[in-house]
Amino acid sequence: MQSITSLSRFVARSTRAVTALALSAGLALGATGTAHAQGVPIVRDAEIEALVRDYARPILKAAGLANSNINIVLVNDPAFNAFVAGRRMFINTGALMTAETPNEIIGVIAHEAGHIAGGHQERLRDQLARAQTMAIVAALLGAGAMVAGAATDTSGLGAAGAGVVAGGSEMARRSLLGYQRSEEVTADRSAITYLNATGQSAQGMLKTFQRFQNALSLSGARVDPYQVSHPMPRERIANLETLARESPYFDKKDSEALQQRHDMMRVKIAAYTQGQAATSRLLRGTDGLASRYGDAQSTYLFGDLRSALSKTDALIKSQPKNAYFHELRGDILMKSNKPAAAAEAYTTAVKLDTAKSGILPIQLGQTYLAMGTPDALKKAVVEIRKGLDRDRENASGYRYLAQAYGMLGDVADADLATADGHYYSGAYQDAKIFAMRAQQKLKPGSPGWVRAQDIINYKAPSKKKK
Ligand SMILES: [Zn+2]
Numbered sequence: 001m002q003s004i005t006s007l008s009r010f011v012a013r014s015t016r017a018v019t020a021l022a023l024s025a026g027l028a029l030g031a032t033g034t035a036h037a038q039g040v041p042i043v044r045d046a047e048i049e050a051l052v053r054d055y056a057r058p059i060l061k062a063a064g065l066a067n068s069n070i071n072i073v074l075v076n077d078p079a080f081n082a083f084v085a086g087r088r089m090f091i092n093t094g095a096l097m098t099a100e101t102p103n104e105i106i107g108v109i110a111h112e113a114g115h116i117a118g119g120h121q122e123r124l125r126d127q128l129a130r131a132q133t134m135a136i137v138a139a140l141l142g143a144g145a146m147v148a149g150a151a152t153d154t155s156g157l158g159a160a161g162a163g164v165v166a167g168g169s170e171m172a173r174r175s176l177l178g179y180q181r182s183e184e185v186t187a188d189r190s191a192i193t194y195l196n197a198t199g200q201s202a203q204g205m206l207k208t209f210q211r212f213q214n215a216l217s218l219s220g221a222r223v224d225p226y227q228v229s230h231p232m233p234r235e236r237i238a239n240l241e242t243l244a245r246e247s248p249y250f251d252k253k254d255s256e257a258l259q260q261r262h263d264m265m266r267v268k269i270a271a272y273t274q275g276q277a278a279t280s281r282l283l284r285g286t287d288g289l290a291s292r293y294g295d296a297q298s299t300y301l302f303g304d305l306r307s308a309l310s311k312t313d314a315l316i317k318s319q320p321k322n323a324y325f326h327e328l329r330g331d332i333l334m335k336s337n338k339p340a341a342a343a344e345a346y347t348t349a350v351k352l353d354t355a356k357s358g359i360l361p362i363q364l365g366q367t368y369l370a371m372g373t374p375d376a377l378k379k380a381v382v383e384i385r386k387g388l389d390r391d392r393e394n395a396s397g398y399r400y401l402a403q404a405y406g407m408l409g410d411v412a413d414a415d416l417a418t419a420d421g422h423y424y425s426g427a428y429q430d431a432k433i434f435a436m437r438a439q440q441k442l443k444p445g446s447p448g449w450v451r452a453q454d455i456i457n458y459k460a461p462s463k464k465k466k
Contacts, residue, residue, distance in 0.1 A: 041076035042133070043093060043272075044394070047324040048074055048265050050355035052091060054258075055106045062194040063113040071393075073133055076273060079221035080212075082108050083229070084116055086126075088133060093269050094219040095226070099208070102254040102262045107191065107205025111230075114190030120183045133393055133424075181231055188240045192247065201252045202244035206237075213237050260290060264324075267294025276302045289318060296328060305336045323352035327360060330367070339370035358391025362400060369404055380404040395424040412441035416448050419455050428460050 049072045060066055071088045075081070078094040082105075089109070099105045115121065179187070195202045208218070213232045217224050244250060254262070267290055270279045279298045283291045296315060300308040309332050315325045330345035346364040353360050365384035368376040384401045388394060398421035405414035419434035435455040442449040 043074040043076045044359055044396075045074065045268070046327065046353060046355065046357035046359040047268065048072075048096070049359075050353075050357060051261050051265055052089070052096075052105070053355065055102060056089060056109050058198040058200075059106065059110045059113050059194050062197040063110075063117045063190065065113060065116060071133075077221075078219050078273070079226075080218045080224035081226045082112060084112050092219075093273055094221065094224075097266055097269050097273075098218045099204070099262075101204055102258045103201055103204030104208050105204070105262075106200060107195065107202060108208060108226075110191035110194045110202075111187050111205055113194060114187030115179065115183065117190055118183065118186045120179060120187070179230055181233070181236070184231060184236055185239070188236070189243065192240075192243050196247050196249065199249055199252065201249045202240075202247060203250060206241055206244045209237055209240065263290035264293045267291070268297055270294065271297040271301055289315070292318075293325075300328065300332050300335070305332055308332050309336075321352055323349045323354075323360070326352060327363070330363060334367060334370070339367040343367040343371075356390055358387040358389070358394055358397070360387070361390070362387035362394060362397045365397075365404070366400055369400060369407075372407065374408065377404050377408050381408070393424045395421050397421075398424065412438050413448065416442070416452055419452060423455050423458070426460075428458060431455050431458075 052072045052074075053070070056070060056072070057066075060068065060070060068087050070084065073088050073090045074096075075090055075092045077092040078097070079092055080095045080098055081090070081092040082095050083090055089112075091105075095108065096105065099108075191205060192202050195205070209230075209232055211218055212224070212227050212230075213234065217227070253259075267279060267282055270282045271294060276298055279294055283294045292311065292315060296308055296311040299311055309329070312325060312329045312332060316322070316329065319325060326345050326349040330342045330349060333339075333342035333345055343364060346360060346367060350360045350364055361383045365380045365382075365387065368380035368383065381401065381404045384397055384404060388397045388401065391397065398417045402414045402417035402421060405411075405417055415434045415438035419431045419438055422428070422431035422434060432455060435452040439449055439452045439456070442452065
């Protein structure tokens with residue numbers, strides 16, 4: 001995972017206290033720019049993003065949404081939630097952890113695609129599409145607090161949550177209190193169509209919704225926001241079951257390879273967000289490779305680095321072309337203060353990564369940054385820029401880029417990169433300050449100067465509008 005050095009430390013039981021969370025990727029950065037860590041718990045991970053994108057791609061295509069170029073945003077929240085806004089699909093780690101099979105998540109994605117294709121909540125989606133990713137997540141966590149509080153009691157947390165909402169995210173509140181019953185019926189029917197078109201079962205969707213109907217919460221959180229925004233009366237679920245069973249694919253299972261990737265994702269999330277004990281508990285229910293992967297991750301995070309390295313090398317022996325095993329090798333070597341060896345591992349990971357994640361080149365760039373020689377710093381700039389070309393909104397990537405430029409003595413480009421980092425974190429005032437600083441040193445009309453001007457001219461979407 002990128003830049004999240006010790007995720008587990010920050011995952012408080014009360015995820016609702018947005019300001020108490022300090023998961024921003026900028027934290028790992030040190031000197032150059034943690035002043036505005038937004039406290040937004042976004043998890044960036046090449047492996048999980050690629051997997052969820054693989055889940056979503058055929059469904060979105062079947063829904064006629066193939067050209068929307070959907071970006072996956074993982075939110076570190078134990079509650080169950082998933083939705084799409086603009087070209088971003090937000091999925092809570094809690095939903096991924098809860099789903100025992102890929103089909104369960106694919107079913108939820110199909111249902112969401114049904115809402116989008118049906119034009120439900122369009123105006124709201126437009127508003128969300130214009131906002132920056134981190135601003136949306138912050139707003140949603142606030143809104144989640146409000147909803148959770150309102151559903152369980154009228155004091156304390158609920159009141160605090162309502163304050164957060166009033167302060168900035170009316171739109172998110174309405175999103176959570178979202179869909180009409182008629183829209184649910186439409187989305188269910190569309191979901192079945194997409195699943196049939198892609199030869200997949202609706203069993204996972206049905207199972208998820210049935211569990212929501214029977215239990216208060218799937219994830220153990222107070223109330224899952226997904227449950228609140230998607231009303232699930234008994235007759236709706238009964239109708240869905242009838243439709244699902246009519247499909248010739250009802251009994252079709254996910255492929256073994258996909259199930260294995262799913263299991264590896266779950267053990268990784270567990271290791272990062274729930275600590276060692278929860279990971280070992282989960283490992284007991286997983287197959288050989290996923291279990292060994294979880295063990296290696298857990299050893300890397302909580303145990304002995306030398307042992308983590310030998311476990312990872314054994315994994316690489318089993319699957320030499322798995323980019324993420326090489327990535328883990330790089331993570332371990334970086335933590336062991338061996339940036340040159342880490343660079344080799346990440347270079348292999350970048351080469352093997354068919355999903356072409358921007359995260360891996362940025363991690364490679366960080367190893368060059370750690371080496372610190374002028375030659376290495378130039379390589380850092382090249383790799384980080386390559387990562388940012390693939391992943392334009394990667395706020396922490398800009399901060400590493402700023403650091404590399406700064407160490408090379410290129411103050412103008414360092415200021416511009418810092419401006420971009422603030423911009424993509426949603427800290428527009430700071431972004432403008434650094435953009436103005438950069439402009440003073442950049443040639444008027446040059447691409448950098450023009451980018452700085454764009455940031456200076458940017459108008460944040462109004463929060464007060466209804
Ligand atoms: Zn729904």
